[in-house]
Amino acid sequence: MKLSANLGFLWRELPLPEAIRAAKRAGFDAVECHFPFDVPTDEARAALDETGLPMLGLNTRPGEDGEFGLAALPDREADARAAIEQALDYAKATGCRAVHVMAGKPDDSARADAAFRANLSHACELAGNTTILIEPINTRDVPGYHLATIEQAAEIVSALGYPNLKIMADCYHLQIMGGDLLRRIEKHLPMIGHVQIAAVPSRGRPDEGELNYPWIAAALRDMGYEGYFGAEYRPDGPTEDSLGWMGMLQSR
Numbered sequence: 001m002k003l004s005a006n007l008g009f010l011w012r013e014l015p016l017p018e019a020i021r022a023a024k025r026a027g028f029d030a031v032e033c034h035f036p037f038d039v040p041t042d043e044a045r046a047a048l049d050e051t052g053l054p055m056l057g058l059n060t061r062p063g064e065d066g067e068f069g070l071a072a073l074p075d076r077e078a079d080a081r082a083a084i085e086q087a088l089d090y091a092k093a094t095g096c097r098a099v100h101v102m103a104g105k106p107d108d109s110a111r112a113d114a115a116f117r118a119n120l121s122h123a124c125e126l127a128g129n130t131t132i133l134i135e136p137i138n139t140r141d142v143p144g145y146h147l148a149t150i151e152q153a154a155e156i157v158s159a160l161g162y163p164n165l166k167i168m169a170d171c172y173h174l175q176i177m178g179g180d181l182l183r184r185i186e187k188h189l190p191m192i193g194h195v196q197i198a199a200v201p202s203r204g205r206p207d208e209g210e211l212n213y214p215w216i217a218a219a220l221r222d223m224g225y226e227g228y229f230g231a232e233y234r235p236d237g238p239t240e241d242s243l244g245w246m247g248m249l250q251s252r
């Protein structure tokens with residue numbers, strides 16, 4: 001299994017270039033991050049080139065004061081598109097493969113849906129070779145988030161019809177929002193651009209909690225998933241001390 005370190009949660013105390021180097025030392029095959037925009041692109045790029053790790057993804061900026069994305073906020077089209085353009089520019093300058101367009105927590109869900117689809121279309125048309133990801137996020141952690149289920153994400157991907165629009169299937173969120181992980185991932189497999197993992201319910205290291213990731217990873221591989229598994233969990237101490245689970249997945 002190919003493993004990616006999510007540097008929004010792992011080694012988050014380190015500057016991004018140092019976190020990339022730490023991920024390499026620990027044996028990860030790739031990295032992904034959340035909001036790298038304060039780090040000059042040439043510094044991030046230099047660490048990626050030096051380590052040889054691909055950067056799989058980054059997020060559009062979340063907005064202000066507890067906002068969790070902008071793309072589904074009616075009347076915020078200019079802010080949402082500026083965030084998309086900033087993320088795509090950063091991705092292109094660093095060779096990052098995907099941009100996760102964060103939806104946000106709108107008040108009016110019908111207008112929100114129209115705004116989200118229009119902003120995603122804009123993102124897909126600008127993106128070229130960069131993949132655009134949308135991620136269902138559980139509403140226990142983020143009440144009011146516009147995109148909460150894989151079924152909702154699949155309907156949007158299918159309706160918009162862009163080949164570079166994919167779903168980020170975060171097993172932590174999917175398990176909380178209905179479970180039945182394997183069947184639901186298998187049903188939507190051609191639309192899935194990336195998979196993330198963490199324990200449920202703690203969001204701790206993937207060898208804790210109610211999900212059996214070695215088994216899930218082998219089942220996903222058998223059904224044809226060839227991508228990486230992004231470790232997006234919160235270590236309960238230094239990241240290096242939390243990595244005992246890696247061998248269990250790498251050997252599958």
Ligand SMILES: O=C(O)[C@H](O)C(=O)CO
Nearest residue numbers: 034059100135137170232
């Ligand atoms: O929270 C998550 O699961 C994400 O993957 C994310 O990118 C939001 O920061």
Ligand SMILES: [Mg+2]
Nearest residue numbers: 135170196232
């Ligand atoms: Mg995630």
